[in-house]
Amino acid sequence: MARKPLVAGNWKMNLNHLEAIALVQKIAFALPEKYYAKVDVAVLPPFTDIRSVQTLVDADKLSLAYGAQDLSPQDSGAFTGDISGPMLAKLGCSFVTVGHSERRAIHGETDELVNKKVKAALKHGITPILCVGEELAVREAGEHLAHTRDQLIEGLKGLKTEQVQAVVIAYEPVWAIGTGKVATAADAEEVCKSLRGTLSEKYGDEVATAVRVLYGGSVKSGNVSELVAADNIDGALVGGASLDGEEFTKLCALAAGGPLP
Numbered sequence: 001m002a003r004k005p006l007v008a009g010n011w012k013m014n015l016n017h018l019e020a021i022a023l024v025q026k027i028a029f030a031l032p033e034k035y036y037a038k039v040d041v042a043v044l045p046p047f048t049d050i051r052s053v054q055t056l057v058d059a060d061k062l063s064l065a066y067g068a069q070d071l072s073p074q075d076s077g078a079f080t081g082d083i084s085g086p087m088l089a090k091l092g093c094s095f096v097t098v099g100h101s102e103r104r105a106i107h108g109e110t111d112e113l114v115n116k117k118v119k120a121a122l123k124h125g126i127t128p129i130l131c132v133g134e135e136l137a138v139r140e141a142g143e144h145l146a147h148t149r150d151q152l153i154e155g156l157k158g159l160k161t162e163q164v165q166a167v168v169i170a171y172e173p174v175w176a177i178g179t180g181k182v183a184t185a186a187d188a189e190e191v192c193k194s195l196r197g198t199l200s201e202k203y204g205d206e207v208a209t210a211v212r213v214l215y216g217g218s219v220k221s222g223n224v225s226e227l228v229a230a231d232n233i234d235g236a237l238v239g240g241a242s243l244d245g246e247e248f249t250k251l252c253a254l255a256a257g258g259p260l261p
């Protein structure tokens with residue numbers, strides 16, 4: 001089964017709502033409609049931008065999807081500062097990243113919490129992009145496959161098979177995020193293949209074949225083609241390069257198999 005590639009731009013804590021509108025307009029203008037038949041494109045702005053992005057996407061009937069970078073495991077209540085699944089669903093979010101390494105490291109998110117967030121996203125019809133990835137020391141110790149396998153198993157714990165089918169996985173080696181050190185396509189493929197193998201072992205071949213596994217970590221227009229050419233890499237979770245409209249558009253077009261617009 002051919003999996004349609006997904007390119008998701010994780011803006012992290014960048015761009016206010018006015019800048020968000022400008023960037024989405026730029027992408028919409030630069031990436032012709034025909035590319036969306038070959039690649040799904042999503043932007044993941046900060047919470048404060050989502051309403052503006054929604055309004056623009058709806059008004060201009062853009063094919064671009066959008067989502068958030070995190071969500072609360074709770075639906076509502078006394079959780080100061082948190083944003084819930086129902087709030088994101090109401091804003092038309094299609095995706096939400098869960099367990100990004102920056103949240104694991106800076107906010108101390110555990111696999112248990114990540115698992116609750118995956119469930120919260122699914123409960124509200126939002127596709128979780130479950131992020132896994134090893135720190136440099138783990139890779140140097142040769143433990144990267146075991147480490148990412150554990151994160152995957154814990155992140156999906158308790159889900160029904162059909163729910164797992166609705167999840168996107170993103171392999172992001174921590175040492176490659178924002179550092180300019182992209183994993184080689186062979187390194188990335190090794191882990192993505194192993195993650196798919198784990199999906200097959202736990203949930204069966206049909207699920208493993210259907211689930212999209214993305215790579216993230218210093219992806220740019222200059223390296224995306226080689227990455228998505230690998231059998232088990234179905235797109236990219238892009239940080240820095242997603243903030244530049246021209247670069248992001250190029251990257252999406254190349255992930256679609258080209259040519260450049």
Ligand SMILES: O=C[C@H](O)COP(=O)(O)O
Nearest residue numbers: 010177178217218239240
């Ligand atoms: O979510 C995206 C990743 O953290 C990758 O970020 P980067 O492309 O800036 O390395």
